[in-house]
Amino acid sequence: MTTDEELSKLEDGIRRLKIEYDIFFNGGSKKPPTDSQWRVETLVKKLQDSSNMNFGQRFRYTALAQRYALFSELWRQRLKTREEGPRRTAAEVRAERKKPDSFRVDWRDPGQEPEKVDRLFAAFVEAKRKCGENTESLGPEAFKRFVxxxxxQLKREFKCEQVEYVVEVEQGQVKLKAKGL
Structure with a gap:
């Protein structure tokens, strides 16, 4: 095989490898194309050791090798991000620290423990006030009936003895979440 044919084969291999990695990163393939990458790397190393290239071929080889190195580094970084998860910025970390703690309460029967219902209602109303939401329409009796x-309902559906309620603020909105224990 001539040097020009090998360079064309390398160019085609890099193009195919890029397509295979695009498929992998977009979820079309379960594992990265390591076999194709190995073939391209082998060809790059083989051509690197070749001494019978003229200036035009050497220029083409250098451009292809740099292109492959660029793609290879990009794929390595994307694989690392995929394995470790995306990096969080300092602003996201600060916002998470400032996030108010959620209020949790659990019970078997809210009718038997009205003080817990009152504390849950107070935490719910306070969280709504902090977020600037309207609290005038909230009444403690209606809240007790709802709870x-x-x-x-949750005890019947999940056949559980206890239910936990959590008041959280998510994206500027107050959420009352319930789950069976």
Whole structure:
């Protein structure tokens, strides 16, 4: 095989490898194309040791080798990010630290423990105030009825003895979450 044919084969191999990595990173393939990458690396090393290239061929080889090195580094970084997860910025970390703690309470029967329902209601109203949401339409009696109904429903659905309620703020909105224990 002549040097020009090998350079064309290398160029085609890099193009195919890029396509295979694009398929892999977009979820079309379960594992990275290591066999294709090995073939391209072998050809790059073989051509690197070749001494019978003229200036035009050497220029073409250098351009292809640099292109492959660039893609290879890009793929390595994307694989690392995929394995480790995306990096969080300092602003995201600070925002997470400033995030108010959630309020948690669990019980077997809210009718038997009204002080817990009152604390949950107070935490819910306070969280809504901090987020600037309207709290005038909230009444403690309606909240108690809602909690009692939701607790009974979750106990039936999940066949559990206890239900945990959590008041959280997510993206500037107050959420009341319930789950069976």
């Amino acid at each position: 009692q109904q939701k607790t009974d």
